[in-house]
Amino acid sequence: MSVIVESSAIIPAPPQAVYDLLADYRVGHPSILPKPYFVALTVEEGGVGEGTIFRADMNVMGQKSSFRAKVTEPEHGKLLRETDLDTGTVTDFIVTPAGDGQTQLTFRTDYKVKNFIERLMIPSILRRMYKQELGNITEHFKK
DSSP, X not given: OEEXXXXXXEESSOHHHHHHHHHBTTTHHHHHSOTTTEEEEEEEEOSBSTTOEXXXXXXXXXXXXXXXXXXXXXXXXXXXXXXXXXXXXXXXXXXXXXXXXXXXXXXXXEEEOSSHHHHHHHHHHHHHHHHHHHHHHHHHHHO
């Protein structure tokens, strides 16, 4: 059983710059993760795009957890994908030109829920996290 959660925003930067920020798991991506949800992101293999494996430590609603994910690039420059190595949950970062040198950035997660409570709670939690992260990315490019 899974739920699909999607959020988008227009980012004031060219698509390649947005994609490069997201694909950089050593500096770029960790810098825009929403706090306090993400406590740490540790690269285990690679570090930029395809083949990167990382561990993320999280604190959501007072519950500490971590997950390991592998990064693939089904469409380099347009689609970056993180797949949770334990659950199979998939998050896509979809980068699309939006005109005037801007980018439409969409986060899309197919979350593998374990029970009815997760099915009810996960969408609102993810939307809150995604709104903050999209805001962090916007602010990153306004500097």
